Amino acid sequence: MGIEMVLDMASSVNPDRLAVGRRGAGMTYRQLGDVAAGGAAVVAERGAAHLVFVGVNGPVLPALTFAAARAGIPLAPLNYRLATDQLRDLVTQLDRPIVVTDPAYRDKLDGVAETVLTSEEFLDLARAAEPAEQAPVQDDATAIVLFTSGTTSAPKGVLLRHQHLLSYLFNTVEFGSADEEHATLVSTPPYHVAGMGAVLSNVYAGRRMVHLPDFTPQNWLDLVREEGVTSAMVVPTMLARVVEHLDGAPADTPALGSLAYGGARMPQPVLERALSAFPTTGFVNAYGLTETSSTIAVLGPDDHREALSDPALRGRLASVGRVVPGMEAEIRDEDDTTVLAPGETGLLWVRGAQVSGEYMGKGSALDAGGWFPTRDRARIEDGYLYIGGRADDTIIRGGENIAPAEIEDVLVRHDDVRELAVVGVPDDEWGERICAVIVPVGTEHADAESIRTWCRERLRGSRTPDEVVFVDELPKTATGKLVRRDLVAQITEPAAG
Incomplete structure (x- = not known):
């Protein structure tokens, strides 16, 4: 059938x-x-x-x-x-x-x-x-x-x-x-x-x-x-x-x-x-x-x-709501060895009859129990699933793991921000530094330092962007997904040159 x-x-x-x-x-x-x-x-x-x-x-x-x-x-x-x-x-x-x-x-x-x-x-x-x-x-x-x-x-x-x-x-x-x-x-x-x-x-x-x-x-x-x-x-x-x-x-x-x-x-x-x-x-x-x-x-x-x-x-x-019938979800730690308690953030794994997890010429990504690693950071709270972005997007600054989403969720409420993305860019001292890339609402907008100050008042100091860059648009796929590798290249290549 x-x-x-x-x-x-x-x-x-x-x-x-x-x-x-x-x-x-x-x-x-x-x-x-x-x-x-x-x-x-x-x-x-x-x-x-x-x-x-x-x-x-x-x-x-x-x-x-x-x-x-x-x-x-x-x-x-x-x-x-x-x-x-x-x-x-x-x-x-x-x-x-x-x-x-x-x-x-x-x-x-x-x-x-x-x-x-x-x-x-x-x-x-x-x-x-x-x-x-x-x-x-x-x-x-x-x-x-x-x-x-x-x-x-x-x-x-x-x-x-x-x-x-x-x-x-x-x-x-x-x-x-x-x-x-x-x-x-x-x-x-x-x-x-x-x-x-x-x-x-x-x-x-x-x-x-x-x-x-x-x-x-x-x-x-x-x-x-x-x-x-x-x-x-x-x-x-x-x-x-x-x-x-x-x-x-x-x-x-x-x-x-x-x-x-x-x-x-x-x-x-x-x-x-x-x-x-x-x-x-x-x-x-x-x-x-x-x-x-x-x-x-x-x-x-x-x-x-x-x-x-x-x-x-x-x-x-x-949140993205509740898991649909026929599906299971659990949050595991970074080593995939421990299932985390409700409310804790980790990596999302899912299992169900609709899950393929199989790639042409590469085999299956399912583990022995039939669970698929989504590679999304997430938490489950009161039965609702919250997605915190891709694990690959995590910024490691001075040994601390920082999810771009927690900064983006705050910064998107700034009056001068139409769109934004937070990415990690290479840094000799910290390993990576936090860069907020902003598409402004108009041609006249707040300066970078005032936006950093605004963030610092609402976030922990270690989450404050190290730099703010203004661009006309963000590189995206046709379905609206940010292409972070292209964005990082866009903001680092001029400096390298």
């Missing part, structure tokens, strides 16, 4: 309901099933072992997802933003690929595989092909290969098997729970686990998917209003831009019942402004990793409302 059953179930229950696209011009579940069956034939007759997609999120992605599953091969969505050499290198790591690409990236991929088709060419062939029979699929066969974003090292191919993805769905989504008028706005890229999770979870729920390939705050708001979007997911940078665009005005999105966010740390001031701008919308913080087949913890709408209304609970807005 594979993920192809998700579409089979949806199309058997609601064959004429719109699955993908705008009202009046979309694709029904029956039509999506026909395209997937024809796409499986296109793939099978070319003898492919992997179906590669390079492009933005759109109607072709669900067709490719279920075509690959019907053909019994993995789908590998790749980051279209990569340089040509990087992109071609990832394709060559996959056995017998057939490549489907948006026209904008076609030139990057010429000759990289025996078959390279544009998205429209694939859909045309799929619609014209005789539907393929379902290929035998084992539960433990690989369904999707996702390459990690590589913010600290070279991308690694994570193998998500059918059993992992189905476990995630069965434990977190109710089949057929969406009504016919429900629609979700998908703006996360295909190569991100949230993009693939959106395909599976929305089809399983029977919800129409509307896509926004090119995000701007106004385009996002317009589409939510025009299509009566009832749910959406954004990354923190997107929500920050929407809130800034509204500039204190209400969002005026009456149909939007649920707004999920995740993928990176959400600055609490941004979240508080968003809650005011969308007063009738239920907010959901979803935390997960590629290796865990998407969400492993959720801070739900009730949690947000209670935290906003009760000052004693306000700190919960900084």
Whole structure:
């Protein structure tokens, strides 16, 4: 049993309901099933072992997802933003690929595989092909290969098997729970686990998917209003831009019942402004990793409302909520030998049927007990999980371990700070020194020394930034994750020169 059953179930229950696209011009579940069956034939007759997609999120992605599953091969969505050499290198790591690409990236991929088709060419062939029979699929066969974003090292191919993805769905989504008028706005890229999770979870729920390939705050708001979007997911940078665009005005999105966010740390001031701008919308913080087949913890709408209304609970807005059913979490010390008590900060380990933790060509990262090391610093307090950043991001200054997040959470409330990141930079005396890199609100801003003084009044002396640097923007991935290695290089290379 594979993920192809998700579409089979949806199309058997609601064959004429719109699955993908705008009202009046979309694709029904029956039509999506026909395209997937024809796409499986296109793939099978070319003898492919992997179906590669390079492009933005759109109607072709669900067709490719279920075509690959019907053909019994993995789908590998790749980051279209990569340089040509990087992109071609990832394709060559996959056995017998057939490549489907948006026209904008076609030139990057010429000759990289025996078959390279544009998205429209694939859909045309799929619609014209005789539907393929379902290929035998084992539960433990690989369904999707996702390459990690590589913010600290070279991308690694994570193998998500059918059993992992189905476990995630069965434990977190109710089949057929969406009504016919429900629609979700998908703006996360295909190569991100949230993009693939959106395909599976929305089809399983029977919800129409509307896509926004090119995000701007106004385009996002317009589409939510025009299509009566009832749910959406954004990354923190997107929500920050929407809130800034509204500039204190209400969002005026009456149909939007649920707004999920995740993928990176959400600055609490941004979240508080968003809650005011969308007063009738239920907010959901979803935390997960590629290796865990998407969400492993959720801070739900009730949690947000209670935290906003009760000052004693306000700190919960900084958490990622409670661990979802079917998952376990524990906090271990740095040596992975001791499970820490509630409230203590250490390294987060997770276990559950949806956890893969397996990398292409590198084997599994699970320990003997089936636990996966997330490499995130975290604590569990009153049942809520708080993420303190990546363990690799820890600054070691004079032998003291300092988590950038504890400084960032304070400094983000400074009136002159639009965005910031705290990083460690090499120092001959201390090993590393603390550098706060700030994107200011305007061209006129506080000087570096006054910001250091402001921090010193609110933090221990050892947490006060040794230096403050102002920049126009922070280097990030398309999903809003800070690329710290690029930031450190950006602020140290001029000094080295």
